[in-house]
Amino acid sequence: MNRSRVLISMAATFLLLLSGCDTSASTIEAVAKLISAIAWPTIIILLLLSQRQLLARVGHFKLSPTGIEAEIREVQKAEIRVVESSDNLGREPPTERLVRAAEKIGELSLNADLALIRGQVHSVSMEYERVRASMRPSDSRTRRMEVIVTKMRTLAFAAYPLLDQLANSPSPGERLAAVAILEVKANPAYLKWLADRFSVERPFVSYHAAVALSVAARTLDKSYREQTRQAIHAAREALGQGMETTDRAQVLESAEKALSEDESFHEGA
Numbered sequence: 001m002n003r004s005r006v007l008i009s010m011a012a013t014f015l016l017l018l019s020g021c022d023t024s025a026s027t028i029e030a031v032a033k034l035i036s037a038i039a040w041p042t043i044i045i046l047l048l049l050s051q052r053q054l055l056a057r058v059g060h061f062k063l064s065p066t067g068i069e070a071e072i073r074e075v076q077k078a079e080i081r082v083v084e085s086s087d088n089l090g091r092e093p094p095t096e097r098l099v100r101a102a103e104k105i106g107e108l109s110l111n112a113d114l115a116l117i118r119g120q121v122h123s124v125s126m127e128y129e130r131v132r133a134s135m136r137p138s139d140s141r142t143r144r145m146e147v148i149v150t151k152m153r154t155l156a157f158a159a160y161p162l163l164d165q166l167a168n169s170p171s172p173g174e175r176l177a178a179v180a181i182l183e184v185k186a187n188p189a190y191l192k193w194l195a196d197r198f199s200v201e202r203p204f205v206s207y208h209a210a211v212a213l214s215v216a217a218r219t220l221d222k223s224y225r226e227q228t229r230q231a232i233h234a235a236r237e238a239l240g241q242g243m244e245t246t247d248r249a250q251v252l253e254s255a256e257k258a259l260s261e262d263e264s265f266h267e268g269a
Helices: 002-019 024-049 052-063 065-084 096-108 114-134 137-156 159-167 172-184 188-200 205-221 222-241 247-268
Strands: none
Touching: 024 159, 052 247, 065 096, 065 114, 065 137, 096 137, 114 137, 114 159, 114 172, 114 188, 137 172, 137 205, 159 172, 159 188, 172 188, 172 205, 188 205, 205 222, 222 247
């Protein structure tokens, strides 16, 4: 602080010498106070001017639909890289990392028009339908579709207001998007709807419905335990006999086991 005062006094003396004015102690002190008074506002203005590009960029993401879409793509690319490096390739409940990514996109989208998010969901839903229609059943097609589900999961919080619309859509891709949302954030109102997927959807979609039921079994309040158990039983019945070794049956079995373990834990507590 003392050093700053010395520098300001020196600057004041220098200015007075240049102008040929009185250089008495009182004059120097008065000029120094004047410089001190305008110094910090000047510094702040200079900083704002020097960082105007950064400030413009921040504002761009808050207000521009193009900016929000760009940020969504970046988040999705990061999650896709993680999923593609995994042996399971999405064949599991969303990780904590993916949930945080979905939360980030949800926060970015708070000030966005819901139509923008609707467009994002529609685009990825149509991508699923194109891949299913254009590729023969294979591990390669399944991997492509799992990447698409990852994109859908990252939109879970942003697209949550669209859940009812997506669940009742005639589009298989949009119904898959609804399932993907429920894999990230369970909703007891959709437990029966998830069980119904085993009667009306392709195995890929019903597999993810099983994952969503598993998430519900692990995350919903205990007051929904019996409702969740009934949905799991309904899904297993719809799956039918001779399907006990399928991945869908295994996920449902795991979900029911999680319910039983949770019930035992609370009874013993």
